[in-house]
Amino acid sequence: MLRWPLIAVLIALLAAAPATAEIARIKQSSGAAVVQRGEQKLKPAPGLQLLAGDSLITGKDGRMSLTFVDNTRFAVGPNSRVSVSEFQYDRTRQKGSFVTQVDRGSLAVVSGKIAKSNRDAMKVRTPNTLLGVRGTKFIVEVPD
């Protein structure tokens, strides 16, 4: 009698398992800042491992910085909402695809190996623009 519920729970757990590959780590954070993962709100302590789909949200005094596994670096400014909607990276071949959405606020980027791997493999979306990153350092600002 116990067996079926147990299997059902296991299946539910498997189905609910998020993409668990680490894509980046938090380096620093200050002020009001959270990492939103589905319904969860995580404290961005240094070393926190990020997953594809995570959103970086800051309040008026909040900041966060992080480094991705392809060496891309981000600094998120105050009053921001930045989501990594897609991140795939093959460490061996050093190729991948990377899409970041900046809904509001500011984001500084130094691009890494994904941007170098293929033309426009790294993209940044703002509410009115889709950008293709061709190996550089830049700031995107989206006022409220």
Added chain:
Amino acid sequence: MRALAALTCLVVAGCATSSLVLLPDEEGHQGAVAVLEANGKPTEAVIADGNSRTRLGDPTPASKPLGEQGLKKQEAALLTGLPPPAKSFLLYFDQGTVRLVPESARMLATLREEIAARSGPEVEVIGHTDTVGSQEDNDRLSIGRAEEVMNWLVSQGFDKSQLSAVGRGERELKEATADNVNSAVNRRVEVIVR
């Protein structure tokens, strides 16, 4: 959703003024950013002027030099907040062993300091061999070398959650050689500290 966001932008003045500041990277190279879509329409514009500011949303965006005013205070603060660049170390090994050559053994202390100085570090250790021996043996030897370095880091107090080790055997030679060639340059471990 996107169409709705774009529409909201058109109605609510001010929200369509996303902007881009393009800068040279730390090595002084100037990259570019392509505008693939503006307000939902595909474009082929490329922003390539370093130290420039561009208002986004226009299919043919005009970049302005940052000029004497330079960066805004909050932009400068944002750049200051960027994490340090990843740093790579190369360590070399004696033929057929997981033993570091003396010069590389001396470099370990520098590696340890680099990791210790970073907030929330992530360290990737990648082992390689030369082409002496079979591919299977070299796969084992390369991961053995990477684990040797990783275990030393663990012995120095770094947490395993900060470290990962892989072996690439003789697949990624630093110096291209024929099979069964002894090469000191190829017998290496690369350590990437992020």
